Amino acid sequence: MFKIVRREEMAEGTVILNEIEAPLIARKAKPGQFVILKANEEGERVPLTMAETDSEKGTITIIYMVVGKSTAIFRDLKVGDEYQDVIGPLGKATHLENVGNVVCVGGGTGVAVLHPITRGLKDVGNHVTCIIGARNKDLLILEEQMKAASHDLRVCTDDGSYGRSGFVTEELKDILDSDKDIKLVVAIGPVPMMKFVSKITKEYNVKTIVSLNPIMVDGTGMCGGCRVSVGGETKFACVDGPEFDGHEVDYDELAKRLQAYSEDEKKCYEDYCA
Ligand code: FES
Structure with a gap:
């Protein structure tokens, strides 16, 4: 226990x-x-x-x-x-190496996953800029911890109640426009956020790592529940990931699979709360 x-x-x-x-x-x-x-x-x-x-x-x-x-x-x-x-x-641990300038992008509870990775990237010598976002100020998490884990923290809220008004992708685009020497972007958060971060970084030809959280059952590569398409191949997030090349992930398929049980989940939750 x-x-x-x-x-x-x-x-x-x-x-x-x-x-x-x-x-x-x-x-x-x-x-x-x-x-x-x-x-x-x-x-x-x-x-x-x-x-x-x-x-x-x-x-x-x-x-x-x-x-x-x-x-x-x-x-x-x-x-x-x-x-x-x-x-x-x-799962596999994050590959931590000194590549130079890194941007870590986190949304929602993805910020919690990003925290030890950000600190690890800083500890091995990278200059780490971090962008975290939430729908509003009250939903933002781990701001102080992310400030300590990075060299430069930028905050965005969708409604403009704190930090920059807008999405983390807008801040990322500004950083990529102003600094031509970004070597790596790590993005962890909701599937649409990772999808759009990857879309932007592909335009700038910057290597991008995302961490996926599909439906899992056994967590040991036996059931196939966590399968995702990466670069046209089927991968199991529990043993091949959870981190993958953001430019190769089929985000639309992932989003669809995550929605597969949403009606059942909603009903179970309502019954539990009743
Ligand atoms: Fe079963 Fe990954 S959770 S194969």
């Missing part, structure tokens, strides 16, 4: 942070890897990329948006409660 030792609510209670005792995972995990959690015996297996690990304390931190029944069950766990299963670390 995996005990929750810290719990925080963010973004008006729609996003939850859980720090969980998981010493073996904390010792091995690297930026970009994920875990699969199950709250109880009948629970759904939910994949979440780790936002933080502390090998000395023996804890991992996950940050998730409450979007359905399973994440609502997670939300209702308090400090001292336990997850029945936490499996990991899974």
Whole structure:
């Protein structure tokens, strides 16, 4: 069993942070890897990329948006409660190397996934500019942490309530226009955001990495639930990813597969909340 030792609510209670005792995972995990959690015996297996690990304390931190029944069950766990299963670390770690100037782009809870990757890219010597965005100021997460993890933080909100008014892609375009020496862009967030970031960086011929979070079941490459098309080939995000070349991903297919169970999920969530 995996005990929750810290719990925080963010973004008006729609996003939850859980720090969980998981010493073996904390010792091995690297930026970009994920875990699969199950709250109880009948629970759904939910994949979440780790936002933080502390090998000395023996804890991992996950940050998730409450979007359905399973994440609502997670939300209702308090400090001292336990997850029945936490499996990991899974997936390939981010390749961290000094390439020069890097831009990290995060949207929504993708910012949580981006945080350890940003810090890792800075630690190996890159100059890291970071752009984070949300629909409005209240939904923005981890601003202070991202400021500390990067050299230069830019903030965008869709409604203009904080930072630049507009999408992260507009800020990215301005940076690419003003600095011709960007070597790498890392984009993590909603599928449309990653799609449009990749579209822009392709025009500028800048290598782009995205982290995908498709539906997963076993997390070990056996079930095929997490399949995505990358460069015309089928890849399993759980073992081949979760990070892929952003210019090669079929985002429309990914978005369609993510929507496959949305009606069932909505009904389960409504029944759980009733
Ligand atoms: Fe089953 Fe990836 S989750 S193959």
